[in-house]
Amino acid sequence: MKRSFKNILEPAKRKRVISLAAVYAVLIGVGFVYLYPILYMLVNSFFSREDLLDPSVIWIPTEISFDNFAAAFNTLDFFRSFFNSVLLSAVPALLQTAVTAVVGFGLARFKFPLKRLLIILIISTFLLPAQIMMVPRYVLFDSMNITETIWAQYLPAMFGQGIKSAIFILVFYQYFSSYPKALDEAAGLDGAGKIKTFLLVALPMATGAIVLSLLFSFVWYWNETYQSNLLFGSAIQTLPLKLQSFTAQYEAIYGGNADSTINESISLAGTLLSIIPVIILYICLQKQFVESIERSGITGE
Amino acid sequence: MxxxxxxxxxxxxxxxxxxxxxxxxxxxxxxxxxxxxxxxxxxxxxxxxxxxxxxxxxxAGDEFYDYALNVSTTFKLDLGSTAMMIGCSTPVVLVFSLIIAVLLNQHFPGRSFFRTVFFMPVIIMSGPVISSLLTGHTVDFTDEGSQIYIFLSGLPSVFSKPCLFVLDNLVLILWFSGVQILIFLAGLQKISPSLYEAADIDGASSWEKFWKITLPHIAPLALVCAVYTVVDISNYSGNAVNNDIADNLFNTSMMYSLSAAMSWIYFGVVLLILLAVYLVFMLLGRKGKS
Incomplete structure (x- = not known):
């Protein structure tokens, strides 16, 4: 009896092992293609000039060279650009989160005329592409004399018109709609005003949405170059903007010298340096990044 | 009272x-x-x-629209290539992110590691980084003389052009899938396990379960992902059209105007693509029901 039971189980077990192996094979294979550029960058940024020219050296450098990083560090003017990047992504992320939370709360917990229209408008702003806003916004900021200042980035964020603000408003809306109305009423009976209810009752229940909004706003602002290139010109240079003009910058600093012309390793080192801050952030907070989407309610109930 | x-x-x-x-x-x-x-x-x-x-x-009336469409030598070509980029990439992104999400939804050791890996590009996705990383450093599928290349270029150009385009830009396209994978994954986890158990008892294979249970449940999410993908790719700063718009901003004879006209034409094209996506989903949905 026992033996026959085992016989039934065995094929199932074998099937499971095979399917697991297949899953691993696909994920590792696709993952390799997917991350190949990053791996390539990691390895090649450590190549010395000689290794780069030597065709027999492919993946493993003969010596680990940090010269590329020193050159790239200077070219990027790392500390200043890093500071600018933080200034232009952390602050807008905070502003955007605060405003979208307030608006989301207003939409979720109150009834007022034209609410449906408002929600439709919010969704349609998500569809409006950045380039259609770019020209007239530039003219607007120019007439306000705030191009080349941080306000050109802060003001839209402050009024819920930042990068993908609509998504965050909808996420907060979902979160704030999901708890019972009785809680608000109880807080009201205890003498809490609307603002107090928002801060003390609603916000603590929306930590997931807050994390999502902060992290994604930060990353999207960090990576934004299309508008900031125009708005800030050369006045405020973030890391990605510096990377964009890397070759020109490098030649301005090291130019003229024949044996120090720019090579691939140096620009890859520059690329690595420019993304390392977000990578570190990601490694520290990867669980929050990934789980915040899963719990965001984007997927509906 | x-x-x-x-x-x-x-x-x-x-x-x-x-x-x-x-x-x-x-x-x-x-x-x-x-x-x-x-x-x-x-x-x-x-x-x-x-x-x-x-x-x-x-x-000036429609002068700038006319200029963008009929006089400018590059704009129409760039518009076409960008529309092709959006049109070809969206289905690839959807299918790819769905496959990866289904795989990641299985229980196996190292699952969270892979989840981290496939979400990585979202973190570093910026124009300059992509242009530095994805030009020349990707796995090359369309090496002239490779079997795939020979096979595809033998096909009529209606098929071969989009296929070669997708293969040429495969890694870039896949890098747009991070958020979509997570959205699908979240959707998959919401499907009640008892549905699968019931199907098991009826002797359904995994293949049948995928088509009969999984797909109908995440179809609404697929529409969300499709819209997100179209918007995301159309906003990508490395697009040929986006470069055109930025380059012509300070065009001395047509200050601002030409760029504004171009961006409206482009927006019209993107809206058409979104409409097409919506219609495709409607048709598929009706077919699935009947």
């Missing part, structure tokens, strides 16, 4: 409070979105000259 009056007063108070909470967005929308939007239309239809006393508009 007084209770009723009290209630309506409360209701009014409530709607005032609600309006107060959403007012920052309304102000922002009027100032930073609606006003520039209207201004953009005006600019695209007028000659803009900047004088010390201010900006002067002189009516």
């Amino acid at each position: 007084s209770a009723k009056k009290h209630k309506s007063k409360l209701k009014r108070k409530n709607s005032i409070a609600g309006a107060a909470f959403v007012s920052p967005w309304i102000v922002g929308f009027l100032v930073f979105t609606l006003y520039p939007l209207i201004n953009g239309v005006v600019m695209s239809l007028n000659n803009v000259t900047i004088k010390p006393e201010g900006i002067i508009y002189t009516w």
Whole structure:
């Protein structure tokens, strides 16, 4: 009896092992293609000039060279650009989160005329592409004399018109709609005003949405170059903007010298340096990044 | 009577409070979105000259639209290649992210590691990084002389062109899938396990379960992902069209206007693509039901 039971189980077990192996094979294979550029960058940024020219050296450098990083560090003017990047992504992320939370709360917990229209408008702003806003916004900021200042980035964020603000408003809306109305009423009976209810009752229940909004706003602002290139010109240079003009910058600093012309390793080192801050952030907070989407309610109930 | 009056007063108070909470967005929308939007239309239809006393508009009609479409040598080509990029990439992104999400939804050791890996590009996705990383450093599928290349170029150009395009830009396209994978994954986890158990008892294979249970449940999410993908790729700063728009901004003879006209034409094309996506999903949905 026992033996026959085992016989039934065995094929199932074998099937499971095979399917697991297949899953691993696909994920590792696709993952390799997917991350190949990053791996390539990691390895090649450590190549010395000689290794780069030597065709027999492919993946493993003969010596680990940090010269590329020193050159790239200077070219990027790392500390200043890093500071600018933080200034232009952390602050807008905070502003955007605060405003979208307030608006989301207003939409979720109150009834007022034209609410449906408002929600439709919010969704349609998500569809409006950045380039259609770019020209007239530039003219607007120019007439306000705030191009080349941080306000050109802060003001839209402050009024819920930042990068993908609509998504965050909808996420907060979902979160704030999901708890019972009785809680608000109880807080009201205890003498809490609307603002107090928002801060003390609603916000603590929306930590997931807050994390999502902060992290994604930060990353999207960090990576934004299309508008900031125009708005800030050369006045405020973030890391990605510096990377964009890397070759020109490098030649301005090291130019003229024949044996120090720019090579691939140096620009890859520059690329690595420019993304390392977000990578570190990601490694520290990867669980929050990934789980915040899963719990965001984007997927509906 | 007084209770009723009290209630309506409360209701009014409530709607005032609600309006107060959403007012920052309304102000922002009027100032930073609606006003520039209207201004953009005006600019695209007028000659803009900047004088010390201010900006002067002189009516030009459809001159700039005409210029963008009929005179400019690059714009139409760039528009076509960008539309192709969006049109070809969206299905690839959807299918790819669904496959990866289904795989990641299985229980196996190292699952969270792979989840981290496939989400990585979202973190570093910026124009300069992509142009530095994805030019020349990707796995090359279309090496001239490779079997795939020979096979595909033998096909009629209607098939071979999009296929080769997708293969050429495969890694870039896949890098747009991070958020979509997570959305699908979240959707998959919401499907009740008892459905699968019931199907198991009826002797359904995994293949059948995928088509009969999984797919119908995440179809609405697929539409969300498709819209997100189209918008995301159309906003990608490395697009040929986006470069055109940025380059022509300070075009001396057509200051602002040409860029504004181009961006409206481009927006029209993107809206058409979105409409097509919506229609495709409607058709598929109706087919699935019958």
